[in-house]
Amino acid sequence: MKLKILLIISLVFVLPTLIPLFHHGFFPMHDFTHVARLAELDRGLKAGQIPARWSDNFGWGYGMPLMHFYAPLFYYIGEVFYLIGIPAVVCIKIAIFIAVILGFIFSFKLGEEFFGKWGGLLTAIAFTYAPYRAVQLYVRGALTELLATTFIPLVMLTLYLLIKSSFTKSIKIKTIISFALSLTGIFLSHNVITIIVLPMLFVWGIFWLTYFSITINKKIFKSTGIIVIGGLLAILLSTWFLIPAFFEKDQTIVQSISGGYSYYKLHFIYFRQFFKTDFKYGGSILGPDDDISFQYGLAQFGLLFLSFITFVYLWFKRRSKNKLQIFLFPLLVGCLALFSSMMSFHSTFIWEKIPILQMAQFPWRFLSIAVILIALLGGYVAYLINMIKKPVLKYIFGLGAVTILIWANRDFFQPEKYLENNELYYTDSKLIQQHMSGILKDYLPTTAIEQSDTNLAEITLNNQRYDVLDLVKKNGYRSFHIESAKEAKLIIAIYDFIGWQIYLDGKQITHSFDKATGFIQFNLPSGSHFIEVKIIKTPLQFWSDWISFISWLSLGLYVLIQYKNKKL
Numbered sequence: 001m002k003l004k005i006l007l008i009i010s011l012v013f014v015l016p017t018l019i020p021l022f023h024h025g026f027f028p029m030h031d032f033t034h035v036a037r038l039a040e041l042d043r044g045l046k047a048g049q050i051p052a053r054w055s056d057n058f059g060w061g062y063g064m065p066l067m068h069f070y071a072p073l074f075y076y077i078g079e080v081f082y083l084i085g086i087p088a089v090v091c092i093k094i095a096i097f098i099a100v101i102l103g104f105i106f107s108f109k110l111g112e113e114f115f116g117k118w119g120g121l122l123t124a125i126a127f128t129y130a131p132y133r134a135v136q137l138y139v140r141g142a143l144t145e146l147l148a149t150t151f152i153p154l155v156m157l158t159l160y161l162l163i164k165s166s167f168t169k170s171i172k173i174k175t176i177i178s179f180a181l182s183l184t185g186i187f188l189s190h191n192v193i194t195i196i197v198l199p200m201l202f203v204w205g206i207f208w209l210t211y212f213s214i215t216i217n218k219k220i221f222k223s224t225g226i227i228v229i230g231g232l233l234a235i236l237l238s239t240w241f242l243i244p245a246f247f248e249k250d251q252t253i254v255q256s257i258s259g260g261y262s263y264y265k266l267h268f269i270y271f272r273q274f275f276k277t278d279f280k281y282g283g284s285i286l287g288p289d290d291d292i293s294f295q296y297g298l299a300q301f302g303l304l305f306l307s308f309i310t311f312v313y314l315w316f317k318r319r320s321k322n323k324l325q326i327f328l329f330p331l332l333v334g335c336l337a338l339f340s341s342m343m344s345f346h347s348t349f350i351w352e353k354i355p356i357l358q359m360a361q362f363p364w365r366f367l368s369i370a371v372i373l374i375a376l377l378g379g380y381v382a383y384l385i386n387m388i389k390k391p392v393l394k395y396i397f398g399l400g401a402v403t404i405l406i407w408a409n410r411d412f413f414q415p416e417k418y419l420e421n422n423e424l425y426y427t428d429s430k431l432i433q434q435h436m437s438g439i440l441k442d443y444l445p446t447t448a449i450e451q452s453d454t455n456l457a458e459i460t461l462n463n464q465r466y467d468v469l470d471l472v473k474k475n476g477y478r479s480f481h482i483e484s485a486k487e488a489k490l491i492i493a494i495y496d497f498i499g500w501q502i503y504l505d506g507k508q509i510t511h512s513f514d515k516a517t518g519f520i521q522f523n524l525p526s527g528s529h530f531i532e533v534k535i536i537k538t539p540l541q542f543w544s545d546w547i548s549f550i551s552w553l554s555l556g557l558y559v560l561i562q563y564k565n566k567k568l
Contacts, residue, residue, distance in 0.1 A: 010104040017413040027415030029141025032424040039427035047475035061433035073188035103150035110153040111379040119382035127375035134412035148190035155182040166223035167212040183234035240548035262361040268345040299408035307380035448518035460491040478533040503532040
């Protein structure tokens, strides 16, 4: 299907899920820090941080390396519109709109590849209208997770096409690039989704390698090598974020986020919760009585039942002509059963054996994988539709199935209420310091001491407040003149973190941190001095940035050249 037509179709079917975005006000969500994050990303970029990593205002105004560790793609999408003067709240809405539209298109293309256009439409509708997608958007406000989930069908599709083409001697460079870019999208969208989706992609890839190896009678070494190349390209494109975030995470308190309320054992769900039809706006608790919905959707279950009937028919009547579909069904069902069980307390032993999995915090995050597996299984129903000889009846049956999916889930895609004044969403520095810091503190430096006072002295000289008249303050930078009659201890109200450097009269000096606050401190000689405090890239960040920059530049030039030569 042509992209323009697909885009029009996606707009028609997706708009009912996004009507609340057209309301002049925004709505409350569990995570309402998105506008503040966008504002801090913007301040970092405008202060010369490329990419922006440090936030001055989170951490009670004493700083935190927020975008150093929090996957930033969603906010960079919003920043494109924020830079041209669009209000921050509207920019977040635009980013949501883009994520949902892309989710429909990607899932449609995945379903179409295996089941044709009707299969693509059923897959896209079942995915777009999955109740958990409504939970991500209108309840939890997990917007970065929403974006990451959007890329899952695309990476499944491109990985399949890459393996298929490698066995048929028709490998296209654009397929490798598409796979790399889709994987990059997940890498840069959400850390946890990256962790939980990679095992699924491994199973998906192994299956198709085995399938084509058996059916075409070829070895898998070449295909495996091509997948590795695509994966390496994705890592190179994402190196600027992945490598520093992984190797420098121990400099923050991020390890503590898997404890307390976020302890994974408190958030296993029960099988019967997949069938509950109530939709609530509360939170996850221990036991089966969560005040939030984890259902798969009754209409989606109805589609699963029809897909099972279709599979049985293919198995007994047309097996020789539909080997791919015959083998695909048990793969999808097996993956669905596997990842559904990962949300149950019966999988505790697996969570205990794989410590990195505990960073996921909430086992029900595997719903992000389950919803696309269910949607793709729904694509099997396209075979029933295509068996109908009369075109009118075919459209009635097909659009009837689509209508049921939409109608059964339509009420989930709305907020609990609206905020007329958008009081939870602001870009003001002081409000972020005072009201957001206690909510989002996952990446505070390990040396930081939590503060309730956002008005501590910027400069403290020998434990006395020192008022600086010429203080220059911007994200990741301070400069000022100071005078002391004798040698003194100078404390600057910035949480110390790797990358901060102090320059005394143009010369770099060593510093430490104040144990009572975690602020930067150093010894100041007597006399009049000019002080500069700035955060610079660590060697790891520097080389990671350059690796990604060269990778993106090279890829861009290659695509441009191939496009001009009409080879891409």
